[in-house]
Amino acid sequence: MTASRDPDALIRRAKRGDPDFDQHFLVDDRVLDRIPSYLPEDADRGHLLEIGGGTGALTDRLLAAGDEVTVVERDPELAAFLREEFAAEVDAGRLTVVEGDALDVDLPDFTACVSNLPYGVSSEIAFRLLPEKRPLVLMFQKEFADRMAADPGTDEYGRLSVTAGHYAAVEVVEDVPAAAFDPRPRVESAVVRCTPRDPDYTVPDEAFFLDFVTACFTQRRKTMRNAVRNTAHISGLGDPDAVVDAADEDLMSKRAGTVTPAEFAELAALAWEVGEP
Numbered sequence: 512m513t514a515s516r517d518p519d520a521l522i523r524r525a526k527r528g529d530p531d532f533d534q535h536f537l538v539d540d541r542v543l544d545r546i547p548s549y550l551p552e553d554a555d556r557g558h559l560l561e562i563g564g565g566t567g568a569l570t571d572r573l574l575a576a577g578d579e580v581t582v583v584e585r586d587p588e589l590a591a592f593l594r595e596e597f598a599a600e601v602d603a604g605r606l607t608v609v610e611g612d613a614l615d616v617d618l619p620d621f622t623a624c625v626s627n628l629p630y631g632v633s634s635e636i637a638f639r640l641l642p643e644k645r646p647l648v649l650m651f652q653k654e655f656a657d658r659m660a661a662d663p664g665t666d667e668y669g670r671l672s673v674t675a676g677h678y679a680a681v682e683v684v685e686d687v688p689a690a691a692f693d694p695r696p697r698v699e700s701a702v703v704r705c706t707p708r709d710p711d712y713t714v715p716d717e718a719f720f721l722d723f724v725t726a727c728f729t730q731r732r733k734t735m736r737n738a739v740r741n742t743a744h745i746s747g748l749g750d751p752d753a754v755v756d757a758a759d760e761d762l763m764s765k766r767a768g769t770v771t772p773a774e775f776a777e778l779a780a781l782a783w784e785v786g787e788p
């Protein structure tokens with residue numbers, strides 16, 4: 512196997528690294544080597560997607576781990592640098608560099624995504640990728656990663672945990688210190704693995720379920736009884752009182768932070784039936 516490109520040399524050649532553009536490049540070789548290995552063992556590595564290629568240190572590892580790679584990069588100078596640096600792989604049809612905003616561009620039919628995300632838009636990108644139901648290995652700000660993977664009853668559990676968990680089993684697989692990046696971000700980071708799976712509950716309407724969960728967590732300090740009543744403008748319920756009257760009393764006395772995803776789904780089904788959504 513050929514040696515990987517030196518991440519510091521890539522940054523010198525690209526002459527980029529602007530924190531205002533979410534440009535914090537990974538320079539720790541051990542972290543870079545480990546990231547693709549977090550893909551589930553049975554993941555199809557036929558076509559890997561990378562969002563935010565930067566100077567290509569992770570792109571280089573993905574070319575070694577997969578058959579074909581598509582990288583999306585918003586910075587035109589970095590996109591041009593990637594095409595030049597990886598000209599042989601581009602010519603061989605193994606690498607496609609898409610210049611554009613990952614929130615707008617058409618995504619290819621990828622089999623798995625491995626990315627060190629731009630943190631300013633990491634939530635929007637994650638929720639663009641999760642419904643695609645492909646394995647994802649993504650670097651986030653640590654606090655965000657912990658909230659995504661949190662269990663009911665913990666301080667971190669919230670809307671993000673339920674909505675991400677609706678699409679995938681979510682695990683934090685590695686904490687990454689700021690020192691692993693150049694320039695250093697002001698926050699700590701963590702790598703998350705999302706393994707797609709169907710949830711252990713069914714919902715009558717996915718958009719309504721997600722809005723209902725979002726609504727309840729805007730009032731996380733209130734009982735579910737009050738949360739359901741006070742947030743009809745978010746959940747879209749025409750008759751929230753009917754839901755509260757029909758629902759289990761014990762569940763209505765809980766706070767959102769201790770309600771499991773399956774309990775949210777049960778309540779959303781009831782709300783869909785009697786709450787005039």
Ligand SMILES: C[S@@+](CC[C@H](N)C(=O)[O-])C[C@H]1O[C@@H](n2cnc3c(N)ncnc32)[C@H](O)[C@@H]1O
Binds near residue numbers: 567626632
């Ligand atoms: C945290 S850096 C990661 C770079 C590289 N993958 C690495 O690990 O060193 C994020 C990259 O995403 C790019 N970026 C920022 N916003 C973006 C967007 N909306 N769409 C695509 N790329 C974006 C930045 O220019 C930057 O190169």
